[in-house]
Amino acid sequence: MSDVSGIDVPLRSRGTGRRSDMTLLHAVPAYSRINEEYIYLHLKALMARGYDCRLVTSRLLGTPGRTLPGLEVHVVPGRESGGWARQLTRIESKLLRQYREFEVGTLALARPTRDVNAIQAQFGMSATNFLRAPVPVITSMHGYDGNVALRSHREFRRAMQRLSAGDDRVFTFPSRHFADKVANTLSLAPGQVRVVRNYVNQDFFPWRARRFDGGPLRLCCIGRFEGFKDQITLLEAVRQLRDQGVDVRLDLVGFGPTQDRLTSFIGIHGLADRVTLHANLSREGIRDLLYDSHVYVQPSHVDPQTGAEESFCIAIMEALATGLPVIASDYGALAEIYRPMADAPDGAFRFFEAGNPEALANAIDDSLEDYHSPDEARVQQFIGGFSERSVGEAWYDILTGLGVIPDGTGVTAPSATDAAV
Secondary structure (H helix, E strand, O other): OOOOOOOOOOOOOOOOOOOHHHEEEEEOOOOOHHHHHHHHHHHHHHHHOOOEEEEEEOOOOOOOOOOOOOOEEEEOOEHHHOOOHHHOOOOOOOOOHHHOOOOEOOOOOOOOOOOOOEEEEEOHHHHHHHOOOOOOEEEEOOHHHHHHHHHHOHHHHHHHHHHOOOOOEEEEEOOHHHHHHHHHHHOOOHHHEEEOOOOOOOOOOOOOOOOOOOOOEEEEEEOOOOHHHOHHHHHHHHHHHHHOOOOEEEEEEOOOOOHHHHHHHHHHOOOOOOEEEEOOOOHHHHHHHHHHOOEEEEOOOOOOOOOOOOOOOHHHHHHHHOOOOEEEEOOHHHHHHHHHHHOOOOOOEEEEOOOOHHHHHHHHHHHHHOOOOOOHHHHHHHHHOOOHHHHHHHHHHHHHHOOOOOOOOOOOOOOOOOOOO
16 A cells, blocks of 8 residues: 555565666556557566566556566556546646546655656656656657647647656657657657557467458458548448449447547448447457458548547557458558558558548459458568567667666667667
8 A cells, every 4th residue: 555645556566676776667547458458568578678667557447367476556546536636737628638547646656756767658648747757758659649639739748848858858659650740849859769669469369361252341440530540531432332332341440529420421321231330349349350350441541630640550450460451541650560561462451542432442342352361471470570579679778778777687788679560
């Protein structure tokens, strides 16, 4: 239990025997299932390297198998969970309300940050709690941080600019395209910018070769219903294929601000028998849907109203891991990350012109005519660059570069690159 009044801090397996000054604090917001999985793999990789880690979060989901021996866990309530409302950071706006569980009280952070050697803040909003931290701060920027918050919220942008002052402030991004975009906005020095890919849990998405034996071609698309995800272009492609007599079915998984528009399009164009919306699928439900599908489609583009776009798109990687053929738009981070698969001779990963429903419909029709899974060996080699080991090496390289070296480790870091592909 915590010695900070009013805060419940469960601690797990603290007797690691490592020096307290080699502790890495991993500050994260309230979990979703996908965030929980990512953080579990991340901490596992760091602890395997000898780092003594503390996890600070506003809540835990308690998923079976998500515990790590030796991990110290601090649950520090945020506003939504009822604690420390008066101690929150000052960043306020309607669109940032979803981040309130990230905004924890500075007093509540006193104990878990004591004697740490470095802080990693998973998502920029949680990094606003560490603007004056006397140790290196590594801020991992993801889609919402760079796409919406930096553009729309002056307070958050100013906080990130204050955070970036100093050589021991590093920002990580899942793609070079996204890194360049945010680095330009924040005027980051080249040495502060590192590209570290996201982890892919291959154990959860094992390979399965696919066949198409006739009947409807089942498409799926997973992601928040946002303008930059551009599910409307996919719906229009399905409409065109239906009018051409091509039998396709589409499962759209997600929720978000464009849902009413998607629902309206489905109703106006009579697609209710072709398209199913799924709002609350579990991780297991998503996995089952991928195995029940024939093609994964990602129609994302740059939102012309907000400038938002993909920073990585883990759903494509997970679809590939299961053996699904993929069709994706050919721009930005998607073109950067997935080009090796699109250039493969098997032709099971197809790019189409972003925002062009006719081009997408043609790509879907082509996949029907020549249906097969991607080459398994090529997929496994490609995804291996996003494994726990590969991404863990990139993080070790960052930490040792900041002088954060685990007890008993030599000063020579293993070979690792920023872009683990």
